[in-house]
Amino acid sequence: MTIASFYVPRDSRYRRLSAPTKLMIPLAVMTAAFLIGQPMLNLALVGLVAVLLWLAAIPRSVVRTFASVLRTLIPVITIGWTIFFRSGEVLLSIGPVDITSGGLYRAIATDLRFTAIVLAVPLILAAMPQQDLVAALRWLHLPYVICFIIALSLRTIPTLERDVTLIRDAQRSRGVELDRGGIRVRLRGLASVVLPLMTVSIGRLEVMSRVIESRGVTARRPCRTFYRRPRPSRLDWMLMLGSIAALLGIFAFSLTAAGRQLLS
Numbered sequence: 001m002t003i004a005s006f007y008v009p010r011d012s013r014y015r016r017l018s019a020p021t022k023l024m025i026p027l028a029v030m031t032a033a034f035l036i037g038q039p040m041l042n043l044a045l046v047g048l049v050a051v052l053l054w055l056a057a058i059p060r061s062v063v064r065t066f067a068s069v070l071r072t073l074i075p076v077i078t079i080g081w082t083i084f085f086r087s088g089e090v091l092l093s094i095g096p097v098d099i100t101s102g103g104l105y106r107a108i109a110t111d112l113r114f115t116a117i118v119l120a121v122p123l124i125l126a127a128m129p130q131q132d133l134v135a136a137l138r139w140l141h142l143p144y145v146i147c148f149i150i151a152l153s154l155r156t157i158p159t160l161e162r163d164v165t166l167i168r169d170a171q172r173s174r175g176v177e178l179d180r181g182g183i184r185v186r187l188r189g190l191a192s193v194v195l196p197l198m199t200v201s202i203g204r205l206e207v208m209s210r211v212i213e214s215r216g217v218t219a220r221r222p223c224r225t226f227y228r229r230p231r232p233s234r235l236d237w238m239l240m241l242g243s244i245a246a247l248l249g250i251f252a253f254s255l256t257a258a259g260r261q262l263l264s
Contacts, residue, residue, distance in 0.1 A: 006062050006126040014056040019128055019136035021236040025052065026123040028243035033116040035250050036263050039105070042112035049119045056127045066118055073118070074111050081107035132230075139230045148212075160197070167196045 014022070029052075033045050053063060087102025124133065134151040138144065168178060171192050178189040232240065253259035 006065075006122065007129050008059050008062070008126065010057040010059075012055060012057040014052065015127055017239070018232040018236045019132040019230045020139050020232055021239050022056075022127050023124060023133065023136040023140075024240050024243050026120040028247050029120045029123075030117045031247055032250055033113045033120075035247075035254055036113070037106075037109050038263055039109045039112055041263065042109055042116060045116040046112055046119070049116050049123070052123055053119065056123055058122045058126050062122050062126045063119065066122055069118055070115060073114055077110050077114065078107045081110060135230055152208075160201070163197055163200050164193065167193050167200075170196075 029045060029049060033042060036042055036045065082099050082103045083097055085103040085106055086098060086100045088105070089101045090098045091101055091104065092099040128136075130151060134147050137147045137150060171189070172178060176189055176192050178193070250263070254263050
């Protein structure tokens with residue numbers, strides 16, 4: 001599944017919010033996950049993300065695509081913390097490796113933290129089209145060049161994925177082994193995909209440069225407009241300001257002694 005196919009038009013109350021609101025809420029959840037290190041609070045964030053995914057009517061196939069990332073990420077995080085971080089009581093000894101309560105605590109907290117972050121990404125990529133995402137970034141007064149680079153990246157990645165698929169299919173039709181054989185055979189197969197991909201990408205650069213010039217990115221006095229600008233409603237403003245206030249409250253509380261003890 002490509003980035004371009006994540007967005008599926010559906011009707012829900014969450015999706016009827018303005019684009020800046022649909023951008024700030026997931027970003028606030030991700031930031032809160034970084035600030036909070038307590039497993040129960042991170043578990044609450046995971047529950048909040050699950051509710052938001054349901055309210056946003058995100059397809060299950062999209063959620064499963066992002067959840068598959070956790071199958072690799074969580075074991076790596078768990079092994080790293082339990083083996084290399086030693087603090088507290090020793091729960092299990094396997095040869096020279098001691099699994100401590102502190103290491104296990106940190107592993108669970110980090111697993112839940114990244115679960116909340118990864119599952120919050122579909123709230124950005126699957127709840128609104130790319131043009132709304134870029135318009136929301138511009139509404140937040142990000143420089144136009146940065147917004148354009150983000151839009152260009154979101155459109156380029158699916159294009160590269162399609163190019164790779166076409167090249168791999170073409171090479172397989174010529175009898176090139178891409179998934180079998182030893183390291184030398186696999187490297188040859190990789191080269192047979194990478195070199196045509198570079199040729200196609202270089203040939204597309206001239207078209208891309210003309211597009212950039214036509215968008216006025218290199219103009220000294222830019223005069224750019226959007227077809228549709230986000231117009232947040234009163235509910236949008238309440239949700240955005242509430243998200244910012246909650247983040248500031250968590251950050252201020254984390255600086256206190258009680259906050260460091262509760263959140264870490």
